[in-house]
Amino acid sequence: MMTTATASNIATSEIAQDGAFVRQQNRFTTPFGDKPGELPVEKDRYRLLWAPICPWAHRAVIVRKLLGLEDVISLGTVHPVRTARGWAFSLDEGGVDPVLGIHYLPEIYARSDANYTGRATVPAVVDVKKGVVVNNDYFKLTNYFKMAFKPFHKPGAPDLYPEDLRTQIDALNDVIFHDINNGVYKAGFAQSQSAYETAWDTLFNRLDILEQRLATQRYLFGNRITDSDIRLYVTLARFDVSYYSVFRTNRNRVIDFPHLWGYARDLYQTLGFGDTTDFHAIKQGYQLGDFNANPYQILAKGPDVSLWHFPHQRAAL
Incomplete structure (x- = not known):
């Protein structure tokens, strides 16, 4: 969120000439997998950043729990009210994400791509080893959790994508x-x-x-x-x-x-x-x-x- 956004932070580029809302494209879309160029699937490698208000991020958290990936992919939570500086980690001690050491979500986006000018959105998957966002493709993220991360699913995990x-x-x-x-x-x-x-x-x-x-x-x-x-x-x-x-x-x-x-x-x-x-x-x-x-x-x-x-x-x- 945003991908869930408020009217006050929607960019003019997201409003068509007829006044219709056109959501911005995701910036980080490299898939997870074992092929060259794909993101390696490893335990403790990634941190999922989310806001409880955001439906796109929420569905990733639901899938993470249903499949038993809580001990594989860590979770960082921002405050539900987005600030003028972006999503804030004000729920954490000192207002800093304890793993990434950032106060606001745009900080990790800037670290990942200095030329990025869009909204810093959740869900965002951060490679903890590299300290950068590697995937914010909310539409496909749950599919990656279901397929690429299958070796880490808990016993008896439901097949959500038969x-x-x-x-x-x-x-x-x-x-x-x-x-x-x-x-x-x-x-x-x-x-x-x-x-x-x-x-x-x-x-x-x-x-x-x-x-x-x-x-x-x-x-x-x-x-x-x-x-x-x-x-x-x-x-x-x-x-x-x-x-x-x-x-x-x-x-x-x-x-x-x-x-x-x-x-x-x-x-x-x-x-x-x-x-x-x-x-x-x-x-x-x-x-x-x-x-x-x-x-x-x-x-x-x-x-x-x-x-x-x-x-x-x-x-x-």
């Missing part, structure tokens, strides 16, 4: 990204009424389709959790507490969709999902991160997130 479903998962992931994950940002950061309404319509049309899909099956691909479920979950978890009001995606709340709401609670109550979801940090990041939109820095009291613990009754599917 070979027989990869083509279908990739296709659905692309739709989820454009229409939903990034769709809420297209609505929230639009600088014209037409761009906002186009994004709003596309978002809710896609949620309606997925609501029907989940009426007869527990997860997006039947009875097993896949990478697609993780990608959809991170947006659903942020929807009612932030997107609905802050990004004006206000036709329905997730709680108003019977099947999507049960599905979201089902995932939330699964180890790796709810225990990595920080609703307070999410609210702080989206509601307090744009001073111009909220000059008095008032944090909404609701909604009641205890509802996420209510029985989901999805197991029968």
Whole structure:
């Protein structure tokens, strides 16, 4: 984040002539693997930097936990409210990441590429040996964790990217990204009424389709959790507490969709999902991160997130 960003730090290059939001490209995209030119897969070599507010970073943290990579890839956490100097490690003692020795995320980006002028985003994977960012490709990062890091998976780790479903998962992931994950940002950061309404319509049309899909099956691909479920979950978890009001995606709340709401609670109550979801940090990041939109820095009291613990009754599917 940003790849999750606030309206006040979106660059003019990310706004098209018609007022539509166009997300910046990732800078560090070298894949992990054992081929020449790829990033070597090693234990204790990498540190994943994340912000609990960021959906892209959150899904990497979920996958890291589901696959048992906590002892393989270390985790650095920034404060959920982005500062004028970028994401800050103010949660750590002295305001410094204990492994990298940096106060702000842009410091490691500058160290990695002195000519980089884009936003310093999370998730960012840092090569601890070299002290530089080596991958911030949020779209493919979870796939690398699932495939390249497979030798380090815990016994019995779920197959989140089964070979027989990869083509279908990739296709659905692309739709989820454009229409939903990034769709809420297209609505929230639009600088014209037409761009906002186009994004709003596309978002809710896609949620309606997925609501029907989940009426007869527990997860997006039947009875097993896949990478697609993780990608959809991170947006659903942020929807009612932030997107609905802050990004004006206000036709329905997730709680108003019977099947999507049960599905979201089902995932939330699964180890790796709810225990990595920080609703307070999410609210702080989206509601307090744009001073111009909220000059008095008032944090909404609701909604009641205890509802996420209510029985989901999805197991029968």
